[in-house]
Amino acid sequence: MFWDKKIETISRSGLERLQLKRLKSTLAGINKNVPFYKDKLKKLKIKPDKIRNLEEIRNLPFTTREDLRANYPYGLLAVSLDHVVRLHTSSGTTGKPKAILFSRKDIEQAADLIARCLVMTGMKKNEVFQNMMSYGMFTGGLVMHYGAEKVGLLVIPAGPGNTDRQISLMQDFKSNAIHITPSFALYLADVLEKKGVDPRKDLFLKRAYMGAEPYTEATRNKIEAIYGIDVYNSYGLSEMNGPGVAFECPEKNGMHIWEDNFLVELVDPKTNGPVPEGKEGELVLTTLCREAMPIIRYRTGDLTSIIPGKCRCGRTHRRVSRMTGRTDDMFIVRGVNIFPQQIERVLMAIQGVGRNYQITLDSLDDMTVKVEIRKELFDGKVDHLVNLQNTITEKLRDEIMVRPRVELLEPGALPPSEGKAKRVLDNRTL
Amino acid sequence: MKTIKQISVFSENRPGKLEKVTKVLADNGINIRAITIASSEKFGVIKFLVDRTQAALDLLKQQGFTVAQNEIMAIEISDEPGGLHRLADLLARKKVNIENASGFVIEASKKAVILVEAADIEQAKSELQNEGLRFLSEEEIIQ
Numbered sequence: 001m002f003w004d005k006k007i008e009t010i011s012r013s014g015l016e017r018l019q020l021k022r023l024k025s026t027l028a029g030i031n032k033n034v035p036f037y038k039d040k041l042k043k044l045k046i047k048p049d050k051i052r053n054l055e056e057i058r059n060l061p062f063t064t065r066e067d068l069r070a071n072y073p074y075g076l077l078a079v080s081l082d083h084v085v086r087l088h089t090s091s092g093t094t095g096k097p098k099a100i101l102f103s104r105k106d107i108e109q110a111a112d113l114i115a116r117c118l119v120m121t122g123m124k125k126n127e128v129f130q131n132m133m134s135y136g137m138f139t140g141g142l143v144m145h146y147g148a149e150k151v152g153l154l155v156i157p158a159g160p161g162n163t164d165r166q167i168s169l170m171q172d173f174k175s176n177a178i179h180i181t182p183s184f185a186l187y188l189a190d191v192l193e194k195k196g197v198d199p200r201k202d203l204f205l206k207r208a209y210m211g212a213e214p215y216t217e218a219t220r221n222k223i224e225a226i227y228g229i230d231v232y233n234s235y236g237l238s239e240m241n242g243p244g245v246a247f248e249c250p251e252k253n254g255m256h257i258w259e260d261n262f263l264v265e266l267v268d269p270k271t272n273g274p275v276p277e278g279k280e281g282e283l284v285l286t287t288l289c290r291e292a293m294p295i296i297r298y299r300t301g302d303l304t305s306i307i308p309g310k311c312r313c314g315r316t317h318r319r320v321s322r323m324t325g326r327t328d329d330m331f332i333v334r335g336v337n338i339f340p341q342q343i344e345r346v347l348m349a350i351q352g353v354g355r356n357y358q359i360t361l362d363s364l365d366d367m368t369v370k371v372e373i374r375k376e377l378f379d380g381k382v383d384h385l386v387n388l389q390n391t392i393t394e395k396l397r398d399e400i401m402v403r404p405r406v407e408l409l410e411p412g413a414l415p416p417s418e419g420k421a422k423r424v425l426d427n428r429t430l
Numbered sequence: 431m432k433t434i435k436q437i438s439v440f441s442e443n444r445p446g447k448l449e450k451v452t453k454v455l456a457d458n459g460i461n462i463r464a465i466t467i468a469s470s471e472k473f474g475v476i477k478f479l480v481d482r483t484q485a486a487l488d489l490l491k492q493q494g495f496t497v498a499q500n501e502i503m504a505i506e507i508s509d510e511p512g513g514l515h516r517l518a519d520l521l522a523r524k525k526v527n528i529e530n531a532s533g534f535v536i537e538a539s540k541k542a543v544i545l546v547e548a549a550d551i552e553q554a555k556s557e558l559q560n561e562g563l564r565f566l567s568e569e570e571i572i573q
Contacts, residue, residue: 373440373496380438380498381529382468382475383549389470407472410440410496 003119003151004112007260008315015316019263020054022288027051027060030294033078036071037296057263057286058274062297068098068239077101079292089137090238100139100238103292107146110241113258114147117247120256120313121207121232123177125152128204130175132184133212134160139242140212144179147244153177160184163191171197174204179234179243182215182223186355189226190412200228209234211243214323214341218348222355233322239298240285246320254307254319261289264318265297266306277308280324301326331359331424333367338400340423343369346395352377352388356414361426368405369396375411431555432565433501435483436547439476440496443469451476454493460486463571464545466532477530479545479571502547503554504566509535509542517544517563524557543571 002008010018027048030037040061041048068076077084086102102110123129129148135141135157148155156169160181166188169175180188185208192199199205205227210220211234220231235255236243245262246255257264266281267274275281283300303326307319325339332338340359347353347369354372361367371392373385389406397403441447448467455462455478464479480486483499490497507513514533521528527549535542543566548554 375496378438378440378496378498380436380475380477380500381549382470383529385440385473385475386470407442409442409473412494413442 001119001122001124003116008116008120008317010260010316012316015259016054018260019288020051022260023054023057023263023286024048024051026286026288026290026294026296029078030296034076034294036067036075054263057265057297060286060297062272062284062299063295064299065098065239065301068295072097073099074101076293076295078294079103084292087137088139088142088238088242090139097137098239101292105291106241106289106293109261109289110143110244111146111150113241113244113261114144115150116258117209117232117234117244118148118151118153118177120247120249120315121209121230122250123148123151123153123207127153127176128156128173129153130156130158130166130169130173130178132158132160132166132178132180133243139236139238140179143236143242143244144209148179163188167192167195167197170203170205176204177207177209178205179209179211181212182210182219183213183356185210185223185227186219189223190355199226203227205229207232209243209247211235214326214329216341216345216348217322218345222348235302235320235323237300237302239295239300240287245285249311249313249315251311251313253311254321256311256315256317257320259317262286263288264306264320266304269303275305277306280305283320283323329424331361331426332364333361333402334365336400336402338367338402342399343396344423346399347371347392350388350392350395353392354411357423358414359424361424361428363428366405367402368407370407370409370414372409372411372414431559432504432567433551433555434479434504434566434568434571436500436502436545437478437480437483437486437490438498438500439478439490440473441476442473443471448476451490451495454489454495455480455486458485458489460489464532464534466530466545468530477547483568500547501551502545503551503558504571505544505546506536506564506566507533507542507544509537509539513542514544520558520561520563521546524554524561526554526557 031041031048083103084101085104088100089097131145133140145155145157158166158169207230209232224231232248233255234243235246246257248255263286265284267284269282280303283302283304285298286296287294302323304320304323307321325341330337330339347357352374354374356372358370389408392406439451461481462478466477468475487499507517529549530547533542533544
């Protein structure tokens with residue numbers, strides 16, 4: 001099913017013509033109205049109206065997270081305040097937040113992309129959509145909400161947490177779809193189990209949209225099995241509207257990134273050079289339809305690859321693979337770069353391991369992985385537990401090349417994550 | 431051949447963890463006949479023999495503890511030099527591997543009991559059933 005079949009299946013040449021036209025108009029706008037970009041373009045002697053093809057994007061400067069922070073609050077605004085109707089922020093871990101400003105048209109545009117995503121995965125007008133993402137400054141709640149309303153769904157703005165109420169709402173209003181973080185989906189599954197509610201029989205769910213935290217294919221499979229639903233991977237970041245930048249179609253083989261709205265590049269994070277299709281690189285995005293706050297060549301920090309070839313669903317917008325990590329989630333132990341997703345991938349594949357885990361870093365050389373065991377598999381034998389502990393240690397070592405300390409915990413010993421999970425506790429003062 | 435039921439509770443090795451378990455038993459008037467703790471560096475398994483096994487199991491489950499029930503053997507030996515050795519010798523010959531064991535005296539200078547949790551209870555049962563050992567029942571232990 002298509003929300004906007006014409007644009008979703010546009011020919012590649014038609015798409016590229018549209019991108020070039022929109023790129024030039026974006027550049028002309030920021031060159032005129034945003035001093036930060038005007039200075040940068042001037043220094044590089046780039047004239048927007050002289051750009052002839054999309055490859056020339058490589059001559060343009062990058063925009064980094066630091067640039068966004070330095071220009072907080074209004075520095076990158078390209079329109080006057082009377083055109084701005086919404087502020088969202090993206091917190092990040094250090095320093096000032098990043099401010100993202102939206103015009104009315106920007107909000108419409110973001111909602112339209114969400115509508116494409118939801119209809120693509122089969123959502124229909126008479127269905128009920130329970131949005132368990134945080135409303136407020138975070139884009140995850142509101143942007144998805146506007147898109148779901150645009151489709152004509154009944155939207156329940158539940159927000160995150162409040163697990164008991166979520167369950168009643170899902171039962172009472174027969175919610176067909178939820179928008180949820182993977183960590184909350186796993187926590188919710190535990191609560192459902194405790195309450196004796198079988199999500200496959202006692203709920204009406206058909207699909208879940210999961211994003212806001214990176215997660216693995218193993219986690220998706222686990223959640224699909226527990227709930228008996230289809231889980232679709234959703235990618236977005238506040239700097240680029242929030243959710244709906246890239247989204248999975250029913251093929252579940254990579255996320256279509258809406259290229260009429262975003263010019264996509266993959267660069268080598270070290271050399272900044274282009275990365276070919278199929279190879280991993282950092283996703284760099286340029287907004288093509290933004291009115292209030294266009295951003296060019298934004299270094300997302302997210303690592304992915306472009307999946308070569310056409311998708312069977314018929315959409316021509318290229319697909320990016322599941323994000324393998326965000327450069328700022330990465331941590332270093334004994335000089336080795338490690339992503340939390342690597343740990344998660346290993347844990348989810350081991351029987352006997354529960355759904356919650358935590359990584360603690362206490363020195364440059366030591367990491368501790370705390371894992372909850374599964375109640376059903378406890379048989380009272382210490383040697384079985386020791387075997388489990390050794391298996392986890394060895395499999396982690398194979399994956400990350402560092403031997404972690406593994407601690408087995410009782411189910412429920414780790415703090416529940418209602419919302420974005422904090423997986424890594426870095427206690428080091430570097 | 432008689433065996434008895436033991437309760438195992440998973441626990442992290444931290445002060446206060448045992449107290450949380452014993453409180454559940456105390457509050458419900460359940461009497462503990464024997465206890466051992468088998469521990470690895472960061473976690474342990476607390477093992478109990480109690481007078482009301484099923485009730486204890488249900489209560490601990492309800493309270494969120496990670497629990498299991500195991501079948502163990504309570505073998506009577508004589509309380510005299512070499513008493514345990516004769517049993518250990520038999521276990522060795524029969525290749526019965528022990529996961530956990532503890533013992534106590536029932537009647538000084540006469541009878542003692544060894545609680546044996548075999549790594550493989552079925553194998554242990556078949557090897558030991560015709561060896562003239564006296565296996566105590568749950569009632570005998572709990573008295």
